[in-house]
Amino acid sequence: MFSVHLSEIPRTISFRTGLMFLALFGFSFLALFGYIYWQTAVYLTAEADTGLHRQIDNRSRQSPVLMEQEIRKHKLQDVEARLPHTLYDENGNYIAGAIHTLPPYKAFDKPTEFRWSNPRGRNRPIRFMVHRLDDQRILLVAQDMHDIHEFNELLVNALVSGGCLLLIVGLVGAVLLGHSARRRLDTLSSSIKGIIEGDLSGRLPTRGNHDDIDRIAHVVNGMLDELERLMREVKGVCDDIAHDLRTPLTRLIAGLERAQRRGLREDEYAQSIDSAITEARGLMLTFRALLRISEIEGSARRSNFSTVDLNLIAADAAEFFEPLAEERGIALSFTRSPSPALRSGDAQLLFDAACNLLDNAVKFSPDNGRIQVSVIAGAEGPGLRVSDNGPGIAPTEREAVFRRLYRSESSRHTAGNGLGLSMVSAVARLHDMRLTVQNAEPGCRIDLMSVRPG
Amino acid sequence: MLTRPSRSLHVGTLRFCCGVHIGSPPYKNTKERPAPMTHVLVIEDDVTTASEIEAALQDHGFAVTCVHNGREGLLQAFSDGFDLIVLDRMLPGTLDGLGVLTALRAAGIATPVLILSALSALDERVRGLRAGGDDYLTKPFEFIELTARLDALIRRRSVPVGGERESRLKVGKLEIDLLNRTVRRGERAIDLLPREYALLEHLMRNADQVVTRTMLFEAVWSYSYDERTNVIEVHIGRLRRKIDSEGEEQMIHTIRGAGYVLRSPK
Numbered sequence: 001m002f003s004v005h006l007s008e009i010p011r012t013i014s015f016r017t018g019l020m021f022l023a024l025f026g027f028s029f030l031a032l033f034g035y036i037y038w039q040t041a042v043y044l045t046a047e048a049d050t051g052l053h054r055q056i057d058n059r060s061r062q063s064p065v066l067m068e069q070e071i072r073k074h075k076l077q078d079v080e081a082r083l084p085h086t087l088y089d090e091n092g093n094y095i096a097g098a099i100h101t102l103p104p105y106k107a108f109d110k111p112t113e114f115r116w117s118n119p120r121g122r123n124r125p126i127r128f129m130v131h132r133l134d135d136q137r138i139l140l141v142a143q144d145m146h147d148i149h150e151f152n153e154l155l156v157n158a159l160v161s162g163g164c165l166l167l168i169v170g171l172v173g174a175v176l177l178g179h180s181a182r183r184r185l186d187t188l189s190s191s192i193k194g195i196i197e198g199d200l201s202g203r204l205p206t207r208g209n210h211d212d213i214d215r216i217a218h219v220v221n222g223m224l225d226e227l228e229r230l231m232r233e234v235k236g237v238c239d240d241i242a243h244d245l246r247t248p249l250t251r252l253i254a255g256l257e258r259a260q261r262r263g264l265r266e267d268e269y270a271q272s273i274d275s276a277i278t279e280a281r282g283l284m285l286t287f288r289a290l291l292r293i294s295e296i297e298g299s300a301r302r303s304n305f306s307t308v309d310l311n312l313i314a315a316d317a318a319e320f321f322e323p324l325a326e327e328r329g330i331a332l333s334f335t336r337s338p339s340p341a342l343r344s345g346d347a348q349l350l351f352d353a354a355c356n357l358l359d360n361a362v363k364f365s366p367d368n369g370r371i372q373v374s375v376i377a378g379a380e381g382p383g384l385r386v387s388d389n390g391p392g393i394a395p396t397e398r399e400a401v402f403r404r405l406y407r408s409e410s411s412r413h414t415a416g417n418g419l420g421l422s423m424v425s426a427v428a429r430l431h432d433m434r435l436t437v438q439n440a441e442p443g444c445r446i447d448l449m450s451v452r453p454g
Numbered sequence: 455m456l457t458r459p460s461r462s463l464h465v466g467t468l469r470f471c472c473g474v475h476i477g478s479p480p481y482k483n484t485k486e487r488p489a490p491m492t493h494v495l496v497i498e499d500d501v502t503t504a505s506e507i508e509a510a511l512q513d514h515g516f517a518v519t520c521v522h523n524g525r526e527g528l529l530q531a532f533s534d535g536f537d538l539i540v541l542d543r544m545l546p547g548t549l550d551g552l553g554v555l556t557a558l559r560a561a562g563i564a565t566p567v568l569i570l571s572a573l574s575a576l577d578e579r580v581r582g583l584r585a586g587g588d589d590y591l592t593k594p595f596e597f598i599e600l601t602a603r604l605d606a607l608i609r610r611r612s613v614p615v616g617g618e619r620e621s622r623l624k625v626g627k628l629e630i631d632l633l634n635r636t637v638r639r640g641e642r643a644i645d646l647l648p649r650e651y652a653l654l655e656h657l658m659r660n661a662d663q664v665v666t667r668t669m670l671f672e673a674v675w676s677y678s679y680d681e682r683t684n685v686i687e688v689h690i691g692r693l694r695r696k697i698d699s700e701g702e703e704q705m706i707h708t709i710r711g712a713g714y715v716l717r718s719p720k
Contacts, residue, residue: 274710281711284594319649320675323688351677359685 008182015178022170029166033159040155044148045127049111052129055085055141056109064135071096081118082144084126090136099140105130113145125149184213200228236403241290244418245283252279289419296349296426308350310341310375310382317354318373321362328367332358335374341382343450345431353427356420357386357446364390364444381450383433389443398437424448492608493517495536497527497554498570499546507540510597516604524549528557536565537611538604543571543582552585559586566607570595579678598712602664609663623658626718628697628705630655639697649674650693657706657716666713690714 009015059067071085075098078084086097094100103114108130116126128142188204195202203224204217259272318334325332354373361371365388374385393401402425421435428435428448438445494516498504501522508518519534521527524545531539531554539558543551555567568589569582579590588610589603622631627640635651637644646654652674657665667686672678687708694706703719 277711281596284596288594316675316677320685320689323692324685327688327691348677355685 009175009178012178012181012185014181015174018170018174018177022167022174025170026163026166029163033162037152037155037159041152044151045111048127048143048145048148049129051143052111052127052141055083056129056131056139059085059139059141060131060133064133064137067133067139068096079120080144081120081124084116084118084142084144086140086142088138088140090132090138092138095137097140099126099128099142102130102138102140103128108132118144188213188217195224200224200231233403237290240403240418245286248279248283252276252283255279286419289423293419293423293426296423296430304346304348305344306347307342308345308347310343310350310384311336313347313350314354314373314375314384317351317358320355321358324362325365325371328362328365328369330362330365330368331370333370333372335372337375337377337382339377341375341377343381343431346427349427349430353424353448354384354386356424357384357448360420360446361386361388361390361444364388366390369443376449378449380452383447383449385445385447387440387443387445389440392439392442392444393437395439401437402435491515491517492537492604493519493535494538494540494604495527495530495534495565496520496540497522497524497530497545497551498540498542499523499544500542507597507600510601511540511604514601514604523547524551524554528554531558531563531565532561538607539565539567540600540604541567541569541587543569543578552582555582555585555587566611568600568603568607596712598664598709599666599668602666602669602713605663606660606665606669609660623655625658625661625716626705628658628718630658639699639702642699644696646693646696649689650696653689653693654697657714661716661718664709664713664715668713670713 059070062070068087071087074083074085075096078098081098084098086099086102087095088102089095092102094102098119099116103112103116103126105112105128111127111129113125113127115123117123125145126142127145128140131139131141133139191202191204203221206214206217206221208214255272255276259269259276262268264272315334315336318332322332358371358373365371369389371386371388376383376385401421403422424446425435427433432451433448434451436447436449438447492515494511496504496507496511496518498507498520499522504520504522508520511518516538519530519536521530524547527539527541527545528549530536541551541554545551545554549557551569551571555569558565558567566588567586568591569587570591570593571578571582572593579592582590588607591600591603621633622629624630628637629639630637630651632655637646637651637654653670656670656673668678671686690706690708694704697706698704705716705719707715707717709715
């Protein structure tokens with residue numbers, strides 16, 4: 001999976017998102033540092049200006065003679081010429097101090113900057129202020145700005161190098177992100193290609209960290225599970241239809257051919273036709289039941305839902321089957337739930353489902369057996385339970401009995417088309433109910449219980 | 455044994471489903487036909503199905519006119535007096551089955567209509583009946599089912615409107631008192647369970663006519679019938695044992711592959 005071309009990375013969403021965030025962050029970075037730089041520069045200059053004003057004040061308070069002496073002394077002390085104070089006469093001619101020529105200035109008491117070669121031979125930026133004293137002489141106070149400028153420069157350098165680092169790290173990050181996303185998507189798409197090519201058991205790889213792609217992969221895997229189940233079911237149904245309907249069709253054709261072959265009397269013909277009609281009717285019923293299950297599974301019938309009482313429906317079904325049970329000496333008992341078993345559903349379908357369960361129970365109960373129908377209150381709503389004391393369903397067959405046309409070995413020789421429980425299962429799915437088969441020791445207990453939807 | 459739900463419970467369940475025979479008013483006799491032969495209009499787009507229906511209805515003794523689309527069907531229904539209309543729910547073109555039906559009823563034509571449909575969903579059925587249909591049959595169906603239902607529609611139509619509701623039904627010596635819900639055959643009183651009584655009442659109202667299992671089930675249990683079981687057979691068997699005591703002639707006859715008919719013994 002390392003065959004990711006660099007040219008493909010810029011097309012990945014992760015890379016583009018990375019770039020976008022880089023740009024956003026870079027912009028914020030520039031704005032923040034620009035602001036800090038600007039604020040610092042303004043603050044430092046203002047500090048210098050305040051210093052200059054203070055020095056003018058201090059000097060102005062000294063007597064002219066003292067001031068001149070002080071300035072001469074200061075020049076000697078301030079060897080670095082950090083505060084080169086100077087005194088000029090009223091025409092700007094040098095009297096005492098560090099700076100021999102009065103630099104050009106815009107106005108009195110306004111800070112101005114100029115470059116000055118100091119006595120140590122260094123060319124320095126100087127910020128100065130010119131003040132006319134009471135005796136008309138001119139006082140210049142000044143400050144060497146070199147350190148401040150150097151600090152600002154350092155700040156700018158830090159900004160630029162920080163920005164460059166950010167850009168590089170961000171770009172590398174975006175490329176890495178893009179690369180890893182690309183690799184993951186390549187893994188996903190190669191899995192999908194495998195599935196498209198027919199390997200329906202394939203699933204999308206997940207990392208287990210529940211990120212976006214993992215979640216989508218989970219959803220797709222769920223869809224694939226369902227698809228696989230449906231495909232298997234369709235295939236199973238096709239096989240079963242082919243297998244199960246071939247037998248009656250063969251019988252039908254054989255019967256008709258026999259009638260054609262032999263010179264029959266009229267009543268014998270009539271008999272042949274009768275048995276052919278019976279076979280064909282059986283086939284028609286099977287097809288109709290198949291169609292019905294498909295229709296229920298198409299689940300368009302939810303439009304027909306209303307509030308129904310399972311107690312009533314189960315009572316109707318039990319009452320409907322009671323004569324059939326009685327004929328075989330089976331004790332059929334019905335227990336309603338003490339509270340009204342109301343839920344939303346399709347009364348017709350629930351009745352059919354109950355009838356199918358009862359039909360099975362009667363079919364598989366021994367003569368003089370017993371069948372119990374009960375409506376029970378479950379956590380998520382009412383449910384229906386039908387138990388009998390027949391042979392039961394082997395644990396290995398408990399899933400298979402819900403398949404269309406499936407008939408367990410023990411039931412192959414009883415009447416029926418193997419669609420009853422599939423129909424119940426389809427009704428259960430439409431109603432958000434779960435159909436489970438349990439062992440009733442002896443016999444079989446089938447529960448049709450409401451579950452939490454979804 | 456079985457906890458039998460009370461009668462009122464079943465009245466409750468009756469309301470769940472639109473039983474076909476419940477609550478539709480009988481139609482007035484709009485036209486007196488000189489010939490006693492029942493004339494049926496079949497509106498069905500599939501030519502093979504239409505000719506099969508035609509043959510089955512002719513065999514049953516009906517005169518049949520077949521048309522293959524909604525427009526033609528509507529024109530025929532307007533121009534000629536039919537006793538019955540068999541209408542396919544799905545018709546090609548702009549005018550489908552429900553459209554034809556709505557137009558017919560809007561024009562005041564009250565001929566009973568039986569809707570044929572490949573759609574078995576209950577709401578489809580309800581829609582068909584609301585649009586003015588009198589009965590609904592899902593494809594694929596058996597012709598005996600179709601003819602029995604058409605017979606029932608004709609019979610329903612001939613019930614006089616506004617006449618006093620009869621208080622008793624009598625077929626041969628078998629008699630039920632609809633007010634007291636009691637049953638007698640000759641001198642012998644017969645004790646029936648509520649469901650058996652309902653079965654018998656329906657059979658007696660349709661005496662001498664084939665009533666299919668499906669029709670019985672819809673009328674008596676008010677669910678529509680999913681015919682996989684022969685349970686109805688057992689119910690009828692029980693009823694039969696109560697009606698016909700030893701030495702008496704059988705009154706409820708089984709029509710093989712179709713249903714039952716109640717006849718007075720000759």
